[in-house]
Amino acid sequence: MSLHVPRPIDPSLHPLVTGNYRIATPAIETLYDLVGRCLRYRIMGALIYGPPRIGKTRAIEYVRLLLAREYPKMTSYHAQCEHKPRHAEGPFFANLLEAIGDHDPNAGSNPAKRMRVSLRIREAAARAGSGTVLLFCDEAQRYNENEYEWLRDVHDALDRQQIRLLTFLVGQQELLAQKTALQIARKTQIVARLMVEELAFYGIRDAGDVATCLNGYDQTAYPEGTQWSFTRFYVPQAFDAGYRLVNDAAVLWKTFEAAHHKASLPGNLEIPMESFARAVEIALKDSELKDAPGYCPEASLWAHAVHHCGYVQSRHAIGRVLAPA
Template identity: 75%
Template structure:
């Protein structure tokens, strides 16, 4: 992390006193999303994921997989994308199921997991057929409430599913399709997920692949200065309160922003600092910063000026 001195050298000098008419923060700083941690910023990988979702919705591709290294930000990406879809496609119902590690794969726990994802109050109760029916009915109710027969399901850590679980998921697709509800499933997991698809293709399980794994997307962290600039632009363009013109950057640097500064101006400075640290410590491979890491770094960068 660059020193505060090194970063602040890029910030314009404050204008003379009295030259700024209104730079009084509109809310208590303690309530700002950066302080509470209740915000998400898009990365290029998240943008690519969103484009994949839109493409699948447009062309009725009912299944895709996204894979990447552990702790690169895939779960946070799902959280961001659900919020974004709520804004851009308010009638679409979205769910986030977390596949669990378990020594044996059984139908009951699988459907309990999905029932928990759709918000059923007692997901572990009932027989397996009852759980299936409850899942379908819960999704049907949500679609009726939202006024659309389109559902997006994110299955996180999907490399943990076995062949039977993929078959059960395909059964859910077919059941919903019969009642005019179209389910789009996005399998999210580690690189092994791609190997799962290959194995299913080799075993001629084409019905699973055709329903759940048509498209592929490699998910990555921040890998170059342009990726950093894209992330920083989120701070320059996202406002809070939402109806105001107080960008995240302006909230922490009101005088500097009035003078023309944007956090994106520091993209090269930050990337060079990351790269220098990477080489200094002799870390293997190309530099790639996980989503959690870059959010923490950029947040510290802003908070340093308080």
């Protein structure tokens, strides 16, 4: 049994337990390519839209980790757009100040907050040694036209100070409708600055995507630089004998497919990263007690993991929210 095999760290500190890890999906790789394209071609803004709970927030976090590794001098921020009963200037700039690490985001008048946003970003860019800053606005469909105008003002203020701000508006499909409405209203200055590129974000859509993600568990080591991949940490004897999670890609996809059809869910199967990760975590944790040379999870364990990962329940919940009244 693998519990007797010594581990390099206390199992309670492992990222699979704390939830503090990110695995790349094909959609995340596509998003990272988009960010790279915007940097290369000096494109100032892009829209990334997709259904709720498909993994957009995790994608932002993963892309920011990659950016920090690939572009160590570049600053990036993750602003969580808040639902507000009224769209006032003060809360908008306070929210941005919080995202960029201001110690007292609610202090001062609206003009003072607005100036402080530009100042803080300029200071961060000077510290990092790069004139380019990236801002990811999560749940951006909550913005209205005024907020887009204020965001454009921030762009302009920084531009005058030779700082390039790239904005990525990430949210639900309504973002696309907002872009169309702004184009119809001839608000071309907002569209041309903040909404140039478009990317439809998606979940895990076939067995190949499943294999890409499972391979992440087989390859990602913790602690970094050791031989302890996530898979090996939980089933070291099976892993050392040749088992890899990626071997089960087709089985796991078919199991999700069966759950999708059994629940009579509409549309094609598209697995959100949250549900997928939970299914893999359940399978690995339950496999730990059965680990042995030659072990591999049975189909019934994958069925158990998919049943308890929340996929069907979350799809039903989204269906209720999106259903017409």
